[in-house]
Amino acid sequence: MLSINQVQELIKSEIEQTNFIKTPSNLYEPIEYTMEMGGKRIRPLLCLMATQLFNGDIQKALKPALGLEIFHNFTLLHDDIMDNADVRRNKPTVHKKWNENVGILSGDAMLINAYQYISQCESEILPNLLNLFNDVALGVCEGQQYDMDFEDRVDVTVDEYIEMIRLKTAILLAGSLKSGAILAKASEKDADLIYQFGINIGIAFQLQDDYLDSFGNQKSFGKRIGGDIIANKKTFLLITALNNATFEDKQTLKSWIDAKDFDEQEKIDSVKAIFIKNLVDKSSQKLMEEYYNLAMNNICQVNGNEKIKNELIDFAKNLMQRIN
C-alpha cells in the first residue's frame, strides 16, 4: 500500500516517462506542453487511492489514471479557448503560444489520447469503465455549457448552480474515484458510495472556492480577493444574494453587474457588505458543511482498507480548510 505522497510521486514519474511527442509536431507538442504544466494531479491520485482502498493492483490502474489526467487537461485546454484566457499556471495558454486552430485540434487529440489510456485495462472491466468515463466526460461538457449559459442570466437559482458545479467539477472527481473502484473490482455498492463521496466533496470544495474568493486570506488563497466579484462570476454567493437579498440590495447588485467603469475595490467592498448583511456568507458556510458531512457519511459506509480510508478522509479534511 502506498501513501498519498508515494502515489503522487508514482503519478509524477509516470507522466515524466510518458512521451507525448510524435509527428506532426504541431499536433503533439501542445499536448506535451500542457501535461508538463504540472498541477496537483488530484484526479489520478483519487483513482489510485480508490484502487488501493479496494485492495486492487495499483500498477494495473496506472494507465487509466493517466487517462483521467489527460482528459482533465483537455478540458482546461478547450475551456481556455472558450474563456479567452491568456495565461494558465503563469504560462501562455496553448492557443496563445500557438494559435486557436492548434488549440482546438490538439485538444481533440488529447481527448482521444485519454480514451487510449482509459482503455488499457482488463477486458472484463472495460465496458463498465468506458461507460462511466463516457457519462463523466459528457457531464463535464454539460457543466461547462451551463456555466457559459449562466453568464447572461441574472435569475439563476441555487439548485441550477449546484447542478452546474456537480457536472462541471464534481463529476470528474467522483468518476476518478469510481474508476479506481472498478479497476479493483469493488462491489457495485462500494463503487457507488465512493462516487457519491466524490460528488459531495467536489461540491463542498467548489462552494469553498467561491467563499474564499470573497472572504479568504489573500496570502493563503493565492489569487486576488474579490476577483469573482469584479468579473460578475455567478458564484454561490452572488446567486444566493440575487435570489434572497432585500429588494434594495438586489438593485444595487444589478447596478454593479451592469457597471462599465468602476473602481474595483469599491465594487468588491460594496458587494461583500451586501453578502454579509444578507447572511450570504453564513448560508455558504452552512451548505459547504452539509455537503462535507454527506461526503463523510458516504465514505464511512464504504467497506474497504481502513488505513487508505483514513488517508482519504484526511485528504478531504485538508481540502476543506474552512471547516476544519
Next chain:
Amino acid sequence: MLSINQVQELIKSEIEQTNFIKTPSNLYEPIEYTMEMGGKRIRPLLCLMATQLFNGDIQKALKPALGLEIFHNFTLLHDDIMDNADVRRNKPTVHKKWNENVGILSGDAMLINAYQYISQCESEILPNLLNLFNDVALGVCEGQQYDMDFEDRVDVTVDEYIEMIRLKTAILLAGSLKSGAILAKASEKDADLIYQFGINIGIAFQLQDDYLDSFGNQKSFGKRIGGDIIANKKTFLLITALNNATFEDKQTLKSWIDAKDFDEQEKIDSVKAIFIKNLVDKSSQKLMEEYYNLAMNNICQVNGNEKIKNELIDFAKNLMQRIN
C-alpha cells in the same frame, strides 16, 4: 442480406429515430442540427456492408455504425471552425448559427457521443473495436494537422501529400470497413484486407476529387471548376507541378500563389495550362488508377459473401467515375 440501397434506408431510419436533443439545449441542439444536415452516410454504409460481407448480424452493428457517422460529423464541425467556413450543405455552419464556443463544445460532446455508440457492441470485441477507433480518430487529427501545416509551404512532396490524404480521408473509410469486419468477427487477415481496400480506394477517391476540381465537368461535379486553384489549395495537381514543372512554370505558379489581386478565370486558365503542359493531369490519372487497382486486388483476396463483395466492388467502381 440487404442491398446497398436497403442499408442506406436502414441508416437513414436509425438516424431519424435517434433523439440527440437533451439539456442543456445549447450543447445538444447543434448535434441534432449537424446530424440532420444529411449526407451520403458512406462510413456507416461501408461498416454495415462489411459486416454483411463477413456474414455478421447487421442489427448488432447498427449502433457502432452510427457512432462512425457521428464521429465523421464531429470532424466536419471542428474543421469548419478551423477553416472559417460559413456554409455547409447550403446551411450556416454551427459556429455561424450559434457561436464559436458552442461549436467547440458541441463538437467535443459529439466526439464523446461517438464513443458511446461505438461502445455498444459485444464485450468480447470491444477492446479490438475501440483500439481501431482510437487509432483512426487520432489519424484523422494528424491528417488535418498536416493539411493545415501544408498551407504555408511550397515544398510539400507528393509522398507527404499522399500520407496526408491517407490520414485525413482514407483512414476513416478503411476504419469503417474494418469495424464492420470486427463486428462480424472476421479473421484478422480478412479484416486487414478490407481495411487496405478502404485505404486504397480512399486515396484514389481523393486524387480524383483533386483532378475533377480542375478538369471535371461543372454540371456533374457540383462545385465551381478551379476552386482549388483560386484558393491555392495544395492538391496533388499543384504539388506535382511545384515539384516537377519546368523552372519557368514553377516561377509562374509561385507568382499566382502569391498574387493578391487577380482575375479568377485568368488564374484558373493559366494554372491549368501549366498542369497540362507538364503532364500533371496524366500523372494524376495514372496514380489514381494505381491505387484503384491496388484496392481491387485487396478486395478480390477477401474471403467473404460473394454477392456483397460484388456490391462493394460496384460501389467502388461508381465512386471512381473517371476510370470506369
